[in-house]
Amino acid sequence: MKTWLSLIAIVLSFGLEAQTIIFDEHHFMAVTENAAMRNLSEMGYHQSLEGIRQNTDDIGIQLSSLTLVQVMIHRSLTEVNEALKDAIQVKQLGRTIQQIFSISEQAIDIASTDPMLLLFAEEYIRQAKERSIALITDISGFVLAEGSDVFINHNVRDELISNIRTELQLIHASMLAVKNSMYWAKMNGVLRKLNPYQAYLNRDIYLINQILQQKKTLAR
Numbered sequence: 001m002k003t004w005l006s007l008i009a010i011v012l013s014f015g016l017e018a019q020t021i022i023f024d025e026h027h028f029m030a031v032t033e034n035a036a037m038r039n040l041s042e043m044g045y046h047q048s049l050e051g052i053r054q055n056t057d058d059i060g061i062q063l064s065s066l067t068l069v070q071v072m073i074h075r076s077l078t079e080v081n082e083a084l085k086d087a088i089q090v091k092q093l094g095r096t097i098q099q100i101f102s103i104s105e106q107a108i109d110i111a112s113t114d115p116m117l118l119l120f121a122e123e124y125i126r127q128a129k130e131r132s133i134a135l136i137t138d139i140s141g142f143v144l145a146e147g148s149d150v151f152i153n154h155n156v157r158d159e160l161i162s163n164i165r166t167e168l169q170l171i172h173a174s175m176l177a178v179k180n181s182m183y184w185a186k187m188n189g190v191l192r193k194l195n196p197y198q199a200y201l202n203r204d205i206y207l208i209n210q211i212l213q214q215k216k217t218l219a220r
Contacts, residue, residue, distance in 0.1 A: 100171055128175050
């Protein structure tokens with residue numbers, strides 16, 4: 001029995017001597033940094049997706065708010081006088097709202113090629129949404145407080161329509177900035193800088209080149 005145990009111990013000792021552990025510090029650091037970069041990039045990627053979703057929702061909220069603005073104005077004016085809804089000032093409001101819708105559709109078309117483009121216009125999208133919500137809130141609050149009869153007074157009516165027109169022009173400018181920001185980001189190829197995987201792809205390429213270089217050295 002002791003003889004067998006001795007033989008097993010000798011065999012195991014040979015096996016252990018044959019297995020030499022090699023620690024490549026540079027390779028270890030490269031792999032560690034690569035893993036860290038992957039985690040950071042994936043976190044940034046998920047945050048970017050959340051930002052895209054939020055920006056898309058904000059555009060939808062803005063357009064819905066403007067639709068309510070148009071409906072509320074027409075309904076209030078019609079209750080006072082059917083002819084008022086066809087007034088020049090009211091038609092101008094309608095045209096501005098339609099222009100905003102058109103620009104928004106163009107912006108969405110651009111974003112459909114690469115949703116990441118929405119991140120370049122985040123601030124303008126937020127401004128347009130906030131102004132649209134504030135506008136519908138102010139109009140609905142005013143109409144509920146004063147009633148539709150307030151539009152009988154042409155001075156009040158003209159002042160309200162003038163204020164609405166100013167706000168719509170600002171929203172129009174914000175959405176135009178949204179479209180232009182995405183358009184020029186796309187034309188200038190800025191998206192290449194936003195590739196969430198570029199950092200660790202570069203690290204992988206570095207490791208591959210190192211392996212190829214070592215292979216050439218060994219071949220010599």
